[in-house]
Amino acid sequence: MLTVAALYHFTRFADPAALKGPLARTACAHGVRGTLLLAAEGINGTIAGTRRGIDAVLAHIRALPGCAGLEWKESAADAMPFGKMKVRLKREIVTMGQPDVDPRASVGHYVEPADWNALITAPDVAVIDTRNDYEVAIGSFAGAVDPGTRSFRDFPAWWRANADRFAGKRIAMFCTGGIRCEKSTNWLLSQGVGDVFHLKGGILKYLEDVPARDSLWQGECFVFDGRVSLTHGLQQGRHGLCHACRRPLAPEDRERPEYEEGVCCHCCVGEYDEADRARFRERQRQVARGELKFEGIVLSPGRESPCTP
Template sequence: MLIVAALYHFTPFPDPRALQGPLARIACGHGVRGTLLLAPEGINGTIAGTRDGIDAVLAHIRALPGCAGLAWKESTAETMPFGRMKVRLKREIVTMGQPDVDPTAAVGRYVAPADWNALISAPDVAVIDTRNDYEVQIGTFAGAVDPGTRSFRDFPAWWRANAERFQGKRIAMFCTGGIRCEKSTNFLLGEGVADVFHLQGGILKYLEDVPEEDSLWQGECFVFDKRVSLGHGLRQGPHVLCHACRRPLTPEDRSRPEYEDGVSCHRCLGEYSDADRARFRERQRQADRGECFSQPDQAAHQAEDRNMMLAFKSS
């Protein structure tokens, strides 16, 4: 059984590039896989490995400047949910595109999972799901507002277009692990909203802590790894990804006539050209033969590996 650790921490990193090589080296040296993002505002990511490997990476991160208070959430996986280890440099560890948003200055009031049901059941509370539309489709809290956003960048515009709907309401927000709410609640405070709350630890902590019989969660929670979805008790759900559009699919979705393994599903059938579909079929044929990547994908991964090795040497 492998440990999966989801983490984020907002803290100033004046030179994220200087942290990249040593972090990648400690992770790869302990057989840990996943993705970690480094930006001037901090670190974010999900990794998987043995208990010793995860502990080694977490100890390294906690020793970084400003990261002694790092918190993370753990679940388990029977097989490795990531193909490789990536440590990437980004402008933001979760992209909102709002330069004035600063979670280290102020955020909404944290609400523990045990207290969340009472809050969102109050008649003067509006509950907003800050995740993307494909995540909301497979599960959300009863009565939550779905902004229908394709990416987190769309959230500020959605709020400004809909803010009048929530006049006089207290706002309760949630996301997968909590990181998007750090920014979205700071954003709402900046927009003049007085009473803003968010679910501490996100959906994953709620599903871990709250018994299923007491839960207001409906469906599954999308996660960004090969497990695809998790349910109550952080048990792996039934979903797989469409390898054309990367949307989560149920077993029933895969029985529909529009579904072709690696090529299409009912949600993306009209989104790609015939040339795209031909390329997807060739990629799937390669996968069926045990080849990991198409040639363009392989070249991209080789280039990324070269860049990682340069980062190792420069560190």
């Protein structure tokens, strides 16, 4: 079994570029793969590896400026869910596109998973899912509002257009691991919303802590790695991925006539032209021949390293 660690931490990095190489080398030296994002506002990402490897990378991150208080969430995987180790520089570690947002200044009230059910079933509470539409499609909390956003950048515009719907309500927000809610609750407070709450540790912590018999979660939780979805107890779910549009697919979706492995699914059958599909079919042939994985690592010796600092 491999350990998967999902993490984020808001802090101020004076020179994120200087942190990139040493972090990537530490991960690669210990066989850890995944993606870590660095920006002036902090670090975000998910990594997988042996217990020893994950501990080494987490120790490295905790030693970075302002990261001593780093928290993370762990789950397990039967096989490596990532093809490479990637450390990338970004403008934001989760892109909202609102330059004045700063979760270090203020965020909504944290709600522990054990207390979440009582909050979201209160009659004066509106529950909002801050994730993207394809994530919400495979699972969410009962009664939660789906903004239908394709990107987190769309959330502020959605709120401005719908704020009147929630007048007089307390707002409870949630996301996969908690990072989007750090920004979205800070932004709502700046918009004059008084009572804002968010699920501490996100859906992943809720699924880990709350037994299925007591749960208000319906469906599965999309995750950004090769496992695709998780269920209660952080067990791997039944969803796969369309490797054309990257949307999650249930087993029955892969039985639909629109589905062609590696090429299209019912969600994206009208989104690509024949030139795109020809490229996708060639890629699928390379996968079938064992020359390529969809994560991007080439298996033929000497072609590409699984570590890309």
